[in-house]
Amino acid sequence: MADTVLSESVVGVPDVWRLRARGCWAEAARLLAPFCEDDARAALRRAELLIESVFFQMDGWAEAEDALRVAEALAATDEERGAAASERGFLAYAATVFSVRDRSDEARAAFGRSTALLMPGSPGRPLLDFRRGLVAENIAANPTAARAAYRRAHAGAVAHGDTFLTSYTWRHLAGLAAAEGDVAEARHGFAESLRIRVSLGHLVGTAPAMLALAEVSPDDEATSLRREAARLYELLGGVPAWLAEAFTV
Structure with a gap:
């Protein structure tokens, strides 16, 4: 499957994905809300969105908990x-x-x-x-x-065509490589993660991927990556919230 194909097996319902990719989790969750009374899959997807929102915004814990309880109550299989x-x-x-x-x-x-x-x-x-x-x-x-788990996840994501998940497995495997001083492996993994996020239009995940790649890149390239990451961070209104320290002068 090409990385640019917007498939439900990769990212879910296209309208929901477009909002999610731009950090509009509440709006995406509202699209699913009418189906959550008796549809376990919709309830689970809504909970997933609001939990992801917590990770990026470090807020919204109560809403995520409530959505998850609904999904747990509807789960039948x-x-x-x-x-x-x-x-x-x-x-x-x-x-x-x-x-x-x-x-x-x-x-x-x-x-x-x-x-x-x-x-x-x-x-x-x-x-x-x-x-x-x-x-x-x-x-x-x-x-x-962690490495063993990430490798299993990566192999499974490839087998199931979950290109989006591979952007995370590449990144975290690269992070472990960087911690061990394997700059070449780290650079490859971070570059793959960034490439996939850009190809899927995952804006909220692009700035963190750029900063990660910058850490193992030559100075000129690193400066350009950090500049573009800062631009995206500002464009998205300070999301992900945990990047604030990276852009503090």
Whole structure:
């Protein structure tokens, strides 16, 4: 599948994706709201959007929790329950890494439930593997386990045609390479992540990808990447919020 193809298997409903890609999570969630009373898939997608919003804006925790409870209540199959558990773990992980509250035990338990519910060949399994890698890297401080999880996630994302997820697996594998001093591998991974995000029009994820690549690029190229990242950050009204420190003079 070409990276430029806007397919539901990659990014979801096109109108929802266009809003999501520009950081308009609340507006995207409103498009799904009319279907969430009795449609487990729509409820889960809405929860996913609002949880992603928390990550980028570091706000909106109550709305995300409410949306997730609706998705959990509607989940009727193992696939749906497993996906909801993955979102539960991801939200708990966010609260932990952003120092809102230590919910690391809840994150691990939720990801464990999701692993038990999602079959190895499930399309939701690569995302779960990626998220378990995040816990290993950023909570357990275990880069070896994180790398193994990211590699499983990457292979699964490629197999399922989830190009968007590969932008994250490339980036995090590159981050581990950079931490170990493998600049060439890091540069390759960060460049792939940026290329995919640009090709899919994922504006809110482009500035972080540029800054990551800048860290392992020659000075002239790094300066250009940082300048463009700052422009995008300003254009999007200070999103992602956690980049504020990077642009503080």
